[in-house]
Amino acid sequence: MANIWIARDYAACSGCKRCEIACSMKHEGWIWPEASRIRVFMPFPGLEVPHLCAQCSDYPCIGSCPTKALSVDPATKAVLVDREKCISCGACVRACPGNVPIMHPGDNKATICNLCNGDPECVKVCKEAGYNALMLVDEGPSVNRKLFSRHPVEVAKELAVYFFGEKGEEVI
Amino acid sequence: MPGGYAGKFLDVDLTKERVKEVSFDDKTLWQYFGGRGLAAKILWDRVGKKWENLDPYAPESPLIVLTGPMTGIYPGGRICVSGKSPVSMGTVGSTASTEFAHELRCAGYDGVIFTGKAEKPVYFLVTNDGGEIMPAEHLWGKVGEETIKMLNREVGEEMKKRKPNVGIWREPGMVYIGPAGENMVRNSGVMSKICHAAGYGGYGALMGSKKLKAVVAKGRGKMPAPDAPEAAKLLWKKAHQILIANSEMRRYGTGYLGYTVGADLSSEPIKNWQTEWHDEKSYAGPRFEQYWVKKKWADFNCTTNCMKVSCIKNGRWKGDITDLPDYELQAYCGTNLGLFEPVDNIHMSALIDNLGHSGINGPNTMGFAAELYQRKILTKKDIGFELNWGDVEAFTKLAWMIAKREGIGDVLAEGSYRAAIKIAEMKGKKPEELLKYVVHVKGIEIGAHGTRSDMDYVHDASYAGNVQGGDHTSTIGDGYSDMSDAIFADSGVFCDFCRTNRELEFDFAKAVTGFPITVESWRKETGPRIVTLQRALLMLGGPDLKWEPVKDDDNPPRFYEPLPEGPYKGKTTDKKRVDQKLMAYFETLGWDERGIPTKETLKRLDIADLEPYMKKMRA
């Protein structure tokens, strides 16, 4: 299980946001898009970017936390948040190359994907619908993971050119 | 409170710049549910005896933007826009898919009711802290794409300024108007996501009359809680399983129908409906598909993904982006204007949406104008250029002229029905001489499905009996039954293409709301209540027009002309069957033989306050 990872194919994302619904149903008990650990950005219609933790091999978020609220789950390599210790300072958000963590809209504590303890819900619904924008892979940690921790608007700008050609440079 | 509702609505007076919260009691929600139904109820309660004299553009005329208890929970999240229709003078529950709907609910509100008129252009911003009127002079005049881009940026920055420390703010959801709505093009739409429109009813114009450019929401809260969460979650899974199995729709959307509806069914509008048959191979699905840059595109909580993203990457229309286009626009922004090249159709659809015309209604008027040109009633001198079928440059110019109300565009901006009357006057003709070329019911231009071949899903009385006129999503089919389903989707407020089956949908509604709602209760009570109220308001009419029962409960003359060509050549709509079905439909709903609700019906449906008005109409 230590080798699982969620591979993502931005161009394949339909924007259905069922991943958010599934994630929040599991972790919050009901649909709560802004509390979902995966959020799909749409800086322009047609450009949908699923945004979630990439489990960077060097975990900049963990190092940045002044209260040591963050740690690595030895089983899944996901980032775990100790909500008691978190002081909502936002250091992890700033340290993360993709600014992935969110402060939970309920308790304002850092909230990061925990890979559903090894059984990711978001991947299941994405796969069920045949989109496969999210895929569960079995591969060891790598420095490349960090390439997937990126600001969603930056990703969308590239997608824009990929989809729309020259016009893509001006839509966002 | 029942489940599935946020429980609060925003009541905005744009003149006095006052925003307050209102709510509706459980009985009202049970009786009218949400969206289309609740909007009609709110309108009637607010306008009441002033209805007949109320100009939809008057400041006191409400613009209502509502979700329903199913919105964002049941697949296919939509918003319902309503008000007194500037086109039909009745009410339409006009829906469009948009993330705005669930953002609004997550901000804690089920809807927004606007009255008054802003002095300068504004937009309305809803967050978990409430609603605010924001300046929008810089957005006025902007087309759809530009509006989205600018609002995404500025609302994003504003949110970040207010709460800088919560992680990246995601873009808000929004509905907006284009230049057409701003200039009160009577049949213009309220738009979302560049290519979606709450198109029927003319609510773009109503929004423009209030100088309201956009309604924007960013919600960080939970979706309103359902009454029975475990059941709701289970039904959510089941509903998606059904949609995911709908492989045909998911693969093609409606993007291959621009050819097949014409070629196989003979029910596609061509050159203002002069014919409904074509066999143009140039219009075949694969020729559209080559422009699809994304083959699966879905709205919030949708797995039907009927949309594809199309983009023209080179040539004279380089940079035009739209969805498939869907069938309605392949027809209205294509064949109906005599355009049979996919690239021209993609361009025309993108332009029409960007300008905020409703993609069915605006181009219906353009087709009407082109037929007048063909018949030499309108001339080059009237228009400023030649308006020949298939001339994409000419129609491009015309679309802009209507949106900006320039030249003949100012007349055409009144929609097909009123434009016909005006042009007849200009040309010293009788209105009937031009109205025979207008394809509408109750002023609302008809969707892209004809009845003459009787091969499509619409038949004889489908539009004739529709309280929303030419709206192809709300037709009566073989009686009241189809409309009952449409009222349910428009009032629960979810997408028509995410229908699963009645049993599941009503179980879903029950799990979400906790109401004892069933197929039966909807069929027999709620649906009839809503459609009866809509019928009454439609027939009460408005200051500039009043429909005549029975006479106006009919198809346009063109639908009785024999089809001139194709495999169904000579066929036409059977007037006798129209009349028979209409009578049966009136009877099912407890309306008299002129379609006026009876006293007993009004009483049974708990809308007896309509009786004095209906009594007058019965006399």
Ligand code: SF4
């Ligand atoms: S479930 Fe998949 S396709 Fe749908 S929004 Fe999420 S990542 Fe995209």
Ligand code: SF4
């Ligand atoms: S993506 Fe961000 S949150 Fe996830 S491990 Fe990397 S730095 Fe931490």
Ligand code: SF4
């Ligand atoms: S793996 Fe689980 S926690 Fe992480 S984003 Fe997906 S559903 Fe949410």
